[in-house]
Amino acid sequence: MNDLKGYFKGEHIVSFDQFDPRSLDVLFTIAKQMREVAQNAKPSRLLEGNIATLLFYEPSSRTMGSFDAAMKQLGGNTVVVTNPQQFSSAAKGESFQDTIRTFEAYCDVIVLRHPETGSVAKAASIAMHVPVINAGDGIGEHPTQALLDLFTIFELKGRLSGLKGLVAGDLLNGRTVHSLLKGLNLYGGNIVYLLAPKELQLPMEFPDSNLTLVTVEDAHDIPRDCDFWYWTRVQKERFSNPADYERVNNRFVVTQAMLDTYGSRHMILMHPLPRVGEIEDAVDEDPRAVYLKSQIRNGMYVRMALLALVLGKAP
Amino acid sequence: MNDLKGYFKGEHIVSFDQFDPRSLDVLFTIAKQMREVAQNAKPSRLLEGNIATLLFYEPSSRTMGSFDAAMKQLGGNTVVVTNPQQFSSAAKGESFQDTIRTFEAYCDVIVLRHPETGSVAKAASIAMHVPVINAGDGIGEHPTQALLDLFTIFELKGRLSGLKGLVAGDLLNGRTVHSLLKGLNLYGGNIVYLLAPKELQLPMEFPDSNLTLVTVEDAHDIPRDCDFWYWTRVQKERFSNPADYERVNNRFVVTQAMLDTYGSRHMILMHPLPRVGEIEDAVDEDPRAVYLKSQIRNGMYVRMALLALVLGKAP
Amino acid sequence: MNDLKGYFKGEHIVSFDQFDPRSLDVLFTIAKQMREVAQNAKPSRLLEGNIATLLFYEPSSRTMGSFDAAMKQLGGNTVVVTNPQQFSSAAKGESFQDTIRTFEAYCDVIVLRHPETGSVAKAASIAMHVPVINAGDGIGEHPTQALLDLFTIFELKGRLSGLKGLVAGDLLNGRTVHSLLKGLNLYGGNIVYLLAPKELQLPMEFPDSNLTLVTVEDAHDIPRDCDFWYWTRVQKERFSNPADYERVNNRFVVTQAMLDTYGSRHMILMHPLPRVGEIEDAVDEDPRAVYLKSQIRNGMYVRMALLALVLGKAP
Numbered sequence: 043m044n045d046l047k048g049y050f051k052g053e054h055i056v057s058f059d060q061f062d063p064r065s066l067d068v069l070f071t072i073a074k075q076m077r078e079v080a081q082n083a084k085p086s087r088l089l090e091g092n093i094a095t096l097l098f099y100e101p102s103s104r105t106m107g108s109f110d111a112a113m114k115q116l117g118g119n120t121v122v123v124t125n126p127q128q129f130s131s132a133a134k135g136e137s138f139q140d141t142i143r144t145f146e147a148y149c150d151v152i153v154l155r156h157p158e159t160g161s162v163a164k165a166a167s168i169a170m171h172v173p174v175i176n177a178g179d180g181i182g183e184h185p186t187q188a189l190l191d192l193f194t195i196f197e198l199k200g201r202l203s204g205l206k207g208l209v210a211g212d213l214l215n216g217r218t219v220h221s222l223l224k225g226l227n228l229y230g231g232n233i234v235y236l237l238a239p240k241e242l243q244l245p246m247e248f249p250d251s252n253l254t255l256v257t258v259e260d261a262h263d264i265p266r267d268c269d270f271w272y273w274t275r276v277q278k279e280r281f282s283n284p285a286d287y288e289r290v291n292n293r294f295v296v297t298q299a300m301l302d303t304y305g306s307r308h309m310i311l312m313h314p315l316p317r318v319g320e321i322e323d324a325v326d327e328d329p330r331a332v333y334l335k336s337q338i339r340n341g342m343y344v345r346m347a348l349l350a351l352v353l354g355k356a357p
Numbered sequence: 358m359n360d361l362k363g364y365f366k367g368e369h370i371v372s373f374d375q376f377d378p379r380s381l382d383v384l385f386t387i388a389k390q391m392r393e394v395a396q397n398a399k400p401s402r403l404l405e406g407n408i409a410t411l412l413f414y415e416p417s418s419r420t421m422g423s424f425d426a427a428m429k430q431l432g433g434n435t436v437v438v439t440n441p442q443q444f445s446s447a448a449k450g451e452s453f454q455d456t457i458r459t460f461e462a463y464c465d466v467i468v469l470r471h472p473e474t475g476s477v478a479k480a481a482s483i484a485m486h487v488p489v490i491n492a493g494d495g496i497g498e499h500p501t502q503a504l505l506d507l508f509t510i511f512e513l514k515g516r517l518s519g520l521k522g523l524v525a526g527d528l529l530n531g532r533t534v535h536s537l538l539k540g541l542n543l544y545g546g547n548i549v550y551l552l553a554p555k556e557l558q559l560p561m562e563f564p565d566s567n568l569t570l571v572t573v574e575d576a577h578d579i580p581r582d583c584d585f586w587y588w589t590r591v592q593k594e595r596f597s598n599p600a601d602y603e604r605v606n607n608r609f610v611v612t613q614a615m616l617d618t619y620g621s622r623h624m625i626l627m628h629p630l631p632r633v634g635e636i637e638d639a640v641d642e643d644p645r646a647v648y649l650k651s652q653i654r655n656g657m658y659v660r661m662a663l664l665a666l667v668l669g670k671a672p
Numbered sequence: 673m674n675d676l677k678g679y680f681k682g683e684h685i686v687s688f689d690q691f692d693p694r695s696l697d698v699l700f701t702i703a704k705q706m707r708e709v710a711q712n713a714k715p716s717r718l719l720e721g722n723i724a725t726l727l728f729y730e731p732s733s734r735t736m737g738s739f740d741a742a743m744k745q746l747g748g749n750t751v752v753v754t755n756p757q758q759f760s761s762a763a764k765g766e767s768f769q770d771t772i773r774t775f776e777a778y779c780d781v782i783v784l785r786h787p788e789t790g791s792v793a794k795a796a797s798i799a800m801h802v803p804v805i806n807a808g809d810g811i812g813e814h815p816t817q818a819l820l821d822l823f824t825i826f827e828l829k830g831r832l833s834g835l836k837g838l839v840a841g842d843l844l845n846g847r848t849v850h851s852l853l854k855g856l857n858l859y860g861g862n863i864v865y866l867l868a869p870k871e872l873q874l875p876m877e878f879p880d881s882n883l884t885l886v887t888v889e890d891a892h893d894i895p896r897d898c899d900f901w902y903w904t905r906v907q908k909e910r911f912s913n914p915a916d917y918e919r920v921n922n923r924f925v926v927t928q929a930m931l932d933t934y935g936s937r938h939m940i941l942m943h944p945l946p947r948v949g950e951i952e953d954a955v956d957e958d959p960r961a962v963y964l965k966s967q968i969r970n971g972m973y974v975r976m977a978l979l980a981l982v983l984g985k986a987p
Contacts, residue, residue, distance in 0.1 A: 144945070148738060631770060
């Protein structure tokens with residue numbers, strides 16, 4: 043590992059496309075150590091004296107809380123700036139460039155959330171002294187979400203190749219699904235079943251790749267030996283005709299009966315959260331349900347690892 | 358004390374009713390040590406590496422500031438989440454359960470403020486890994502306010518039994534008064550005089566108890582040897598007829614003359630704050646006035662003690 | 673230096689007028705050490721255990737971020753309270769006095785931003801235990817802005833006397849300009865050229881002083897050997913007649929051509945920020961442009977120094 047600690051040092055983390063199996067291996071190895079820090083080896087002073095500016099142009103308590111806690115779990119601290127377009131000099135007409143140049147002066151790393159696609163890449167090109175980490179830019183990228191999903195599979199299934207999985211729900215608009223598939227395509231021998239309303243089919247292909255995609259039309263077509271299910275929400279507003287939504291909605295709710303019928307014993311059930319009814323609460327108690335138990339925490343561990351890496355302080 | 362340090366470890370603090378004289382003795386002993394930390398023995402690293410999520414569904418700068426400072430005085434840190442119902446996934450329809458499960462993943466303790474009575478008890482039943490502390494749930498409980506009031510009497514009068522006191526103002530709706538009386542009822546030989554407009558009399562009784570309650574009708578009926586006065590606000594909106602309010606309002610303002618006429622020399626004058634005129638500013642300089650001098654600080658010390666206890670790190 | 677470390681200990685920082693060349697020398701010497709801390713000597717524990725309450729009655733992400741980072745760069749922490757008039761007991765009618773007395777109880781220093789002139793002086797007269805630092809009170813004072821401007825000249829030109837400079841833009845309303853001139857007037861032999869629309873001329877005089885002021889009417893009257901230019905914004909809303917604004921506006925934008933024609937090689941180009949077009953973006957790359965490169969960071973260093981001084985912990 044010693045020669046890998048320099049990975050990402052000082053680098054902007056703009057897109058999931060920056061990662062390959064080798065760098066993911068580094069990241070996930072460190073994320074596991076971070077879990078140990080947060081659970082058993084506190085206090086850590088790894089990032090003592092380091093400051094992250096959490097620059098959020100739109101609210102996102104969950105992502106902000108995760109990054110905020112990640113810095114603090116490692117003994118670092120944060121400066122929180124929300125809605126600068128409304129409450130700061132940006133409201134007086136200051137350019138995005140001047141805002142980024144201002145807030146980078148106070149800190150060692152900027153974590154940026156912005157409603158406009160491409161704005162994190164723009165910020166990365168502006169910042170002269172500190173790395174910028176993408177915490178979601180509109181319908182663009184949200185790389186740490188993708189990283190935590192892959193890390194969860196890696197950790198709980200022990201590998202990222204030779205997997206059989208299911209992704210279900212809104213595959214057309216589901217940014218997290220697209221990133222997950224991109225990630226699995228980096229490894230060999232994965233096969234993923236796609237279950238979606240006909241209005242919300244996957245819009246992308248992975249030709250000439252090791253990733254095999256198989257469209258299924260109903261739950262009874264799901265193979266009984268999946269390693270994971272990755273469930274997402276079907277949003278009412280995606281349908282021009284409300285009746286179409288009502289027709290498909292019930293088919294896209296995970297119940298205990300459905301899990302017991304179609305799921306394997308060793309599988310894990312994932313969800314990017316938030317959920318609004320598409321997995322029944324009763325399922326939470328099933329040991330296979332990992333969205334609350336593992337994914338949320340893994341998000342913090344992956345962010346801890348990423349912050350340590352870009353700050354050049356990975357353990 | 359050694360055998361008492363385990364008190365409250367990992368426990369939710371939902372209601373003042375969880376406390377008895379033995380546990381209050383533990384808490385107040387530690388709160389005194391916390392005053393020493395904040396005033397003379399800084400920096401403390403008692404809670405280094407620990408994170409409290411301050412989850413506030415309604416704003417309360419005072420209570421939030423007190424808890425926030427309490428963690429930081431002890432070398433801990435906080436993740437602040439305000440109005441998650443508006444700014445986070447909860448706005449997208451996420452359940453209260455998922456919100457609690459999410460934010461507990463980032464921290465070691467949740468401090469929860471919520472406008473609905475019972476929501477802290479609900480959160481406590483949801484949280485699987487961390488204790489939840491009630492920072493006020495609507496017209497329900499606000500146990501740390503009650504604890505700081507009792508601690509202030511204990512500290513400044515040296516005991517919580519054999520006291521003679523006065524509570525005045527709105528005794529009908531005054532949550533802090535009700536908790537104070539409950540607390541004094543845990544000890545022996547206390548007598549409390551009640552002074553309130555006839556519309557706002559105390560709605561509860563303490564039959565078969567050691568606490569003696571005596572209703573008085575006017576200031577000249579207050580015994581001259583009280584150990585404490587606990588004053589509260591009479592709110593205009595409690596009266597259906599504004600004329601009734603005007604009639605009683607002047608009688609429920611503490612002036613220096615009134616304090617000198619009816620108060621004892623050794624008494625303390627308390628108020629839960631905020632006040633809006635019901636104690637004249639001139640009275641602040643009187644050494645008996647402890648609402649600004651002691652109660653606010655004591656609130657922080659009690660919260661420091663409570664955080665240390667539930668985190669299993671009491672000194 | 674040893675005998676100077678006590679400077680400002682426990683003092684309120686309300687106005688720039690509290691400073692003289694001797695105390696500025698102390699402050700700037702420490703600010704240079706602070707730059708070393710932030711850039712090379714992290715982590716610092718100088719302010720470990722100390723808490724600053726950032727009490728902001730109006731939003732100002734830039735100033736708040738700078739103070740917030742300043743505390744954290746030194747191992748201290750902050751309690752952030754925004755808009756207490758809206759979100760705290762102040763909303764219930766609590767007096768300014770009670771609000772200050774409350775928040776001082778939680779911390780070691782209050783940093784106060786308020787829209788009303790004089791409110792910081794008022795807060796300073798109320799606070800009984802902790803120093804109050806002015807982070808801007810309406811059209812009144814914003815002393816740390818003035819201090820960072822002087823520090824920038826001192827650091828980059830090596831002295832604060834015998835300088836030749838230009839101030840340009842809105843000299844009538846420009847609070848930062850007035851403070852800068854006051855500062856330069858503390859030292860000997862400075863000459864400052866004033867370039868402003870006739871509607872926005874400097875409203876003050878410095879009679880019987882060492883500071884020489886010379887009004888110029890156009891860019892070609894600027895002497896070619898200035899040590900600094902200090903540029904400010906001409907705001908449209910200052911003109912009753914929009915046509916007047918249009919007429920002057922173009923003359924008050926710094927372009928690369930203008931800088932190359934009228935500026936000296938060794939000069940520095942300053943701006944208090946935010947800017948809204950009055951310095952062309954292309955100029956940012958010029959080594960003489962120090963508003964983004966130096967001034968923002970210097971603001972943090974000066975605030976670090978000031979916090980350490982009032983807390984009695986200057987290195």
